[in-house]
Amino acid sequence: MRELVRNFAKDLLQHALIPRSFLWRMPREAGVALTFDDGPDPEFTPALLDLLREARVRATFFLIGRKVEAHPTLAARIAAEGHSLGGHSFDHQVITSMSRAALGADLQRCRAAIRAATGVDTRLFRPPKGEVNLASIHGVHSHGYRLVHWSLTYSDYRRDGLEALLGRMASRPPRPGEVILLHDDNPYTLQALSDVLPRWKDAGLEFAAL
Numbered sequence: 527m528r529e530l531v532r533n534f535a536k537d538l539l540q541h542a543l544i545p546r547s548f549l550w551r552m553p554r555e556a557g558v559a560l561t562f563d564d565g566p567d568p569e570f571t572p573a574l575l576d577l578l579r580e581a582r583v584r585a586t587f588f589l590i591g592r593k594v595e596a597h598p599t600l601a602a603r604i605a606a607e608g609h610s611l612g613g614h615s616f617d618h619q620v621i622t623s624m625s626r627a628a629l630g631a632d633l634q635r636c637r638a639a640i641r642a643a644t645g646v647d648t649r650l651f652r653p654p655k656g657e658v659n660l661a662s663i664h665g666v667h668s669h670g671y672r673l674v675h676w677s678l679t680y681s682d683y684r685r686d687g688l689e690a691l692l693g694r695m696a697s698r699p700p701r702p703g704e705v706i707l708l709h710d711d712n713p714y715t716l717q718a719l720s721d722v723l724p725r726w727k728d729a730g731l732e733f734a735a736l
């Protein structure tokens with residue numbers, strides 16, 4: 527029930543309240559959007575990029591500004607390989623506790639870090655931990671950014687092992703139009719995707735960057 531209410535609220539935001547500033551799901555014909563938060567990660571992001579390249583899949587990476595500053599070459603590689611970029615805050619601080627001004631400064635600082643490393647000027651933003659309230663949603667909108675949530679999570683942030691993650695993926699495969707939350711600083715996510723991505727493709731799913 528809570529899930530239903532939450533999805534209804536997201537639908538209302540995307541289609542009625544702030545249609546150009548909130549996205550949680552795409553049209554079915556747009557394909558599936560894989561989104562990766564919390565990178566760039568020097569340990570796992572390179573292998574994920576190899577995997578995506580091999581599968582000919584373009585995805586979207588929501589980068590943490592501080593990590594982009596620490597690993598600019600890796601951030602540049604993500605962009606160079608055709609993936610979309612978005613901000614995920616400068617330091618992974620939850621935005622619901624920020625003032626409007628602090629939120630604006632954080633969005634700008636993260637965007638500047640991404641632009642300096644990659645040349646990409648992004649207005650896409652994924653809130654840390656997905657935590658939002660009406661004030662912060664409006665804040666992101668008023669600063670001119672598009673807030674990207676998700677329609678499907680496999681809860682890879684639980685880090686409860688490969689078998690558990692594969693089990694969740696098997697029990698609920700993606701459907702066209704879904705925006706999937708994943709994390710590229712997670713070894714299980716990388717291992718699980720190398721297993722399921724070819725099968726999802728064989729099943730006819732198509733993937734697109736946002």
Ligand SMILES: [Zn+2]
Pocket residue numbers: 563564614618653654655
């Ligand atoms: Zn995150």
